[in-house]
Amino acid sequence: MSESDWKGKHYSCFRNEQCEFYPCHNGIDLEQFNCLFCYCPLYVLGTDCGGNPTILEDGTMDCSKCVRPHIRDNYGEIMKQVKEIDFCKKSL
Numbered sequence: 001m002s003e004s005d006w007k008g009k010h011y012s013c014f015r016n017e018q019c020e021f022y023p024c025h026n027g028i029d030l031e032q033f034n035c036l037f038c039y040c041p042l043y044v045l046g047t048d049c050g051g052n053p054t055i056l057e058d059g060t061m062d063c064s065k066c067v068r069p070h071i072r073d074n075y076g077e078i079m080k081q082v083k084e085i086d087f088c089k090k091s092l
Contacts, residue, residue, distance in 0.1 A: 002076075003076050005076075006075055006076055006079070007076075012034075012036070012072070012075040013034045013036055013072045013075065014034070014035055014036055015030075015033055015034070015035050016035045016038075019035065022035070024038075024070075025066075025067045025070055027067065028067050028070055028071060032071055032072045032073070033070055033071075033072070034069070034070050034071060034072045034074075034075070035070070036069075036075070037069035037070070037078060038069075040063060040066075040068075040069045041069075041078070041082050041085075042069070042078065042081055042082070042085075043061065043063065044085060044087065045081070045085065046061060047061070049068075049081075050068060050077070050081065051063060051066035051068040051069070052065065052066050052068075053066055
């Protein structure tokens with residue numbers, strides 16, 4: 001999927017400004033804030049997700065400081081990764 005296929009399209013971004021947690025991450029221009037991937041579809045990849053998760057002592061991945069899925073212009077690269085995931089073979 002090329003950038004011209006999704007850039008500027010409404011399906012590639014939305015903001016839920018009524019969400020109790022909005023904005024859930026600081027440091028993102030609110031005009032670029034994307035709630036589409038509120039639960040990151042790349043979580044299943046673990047530390048290979050391309051974001052900046054930290055691993056807690058109990059082995060849990062903490063993504064609370066990662067803003068990658070919430071930046072509008074990252075839609076294309078995230079969707080490219082999602083298409084490569086075989087969700088039937090991945091387990092959490």
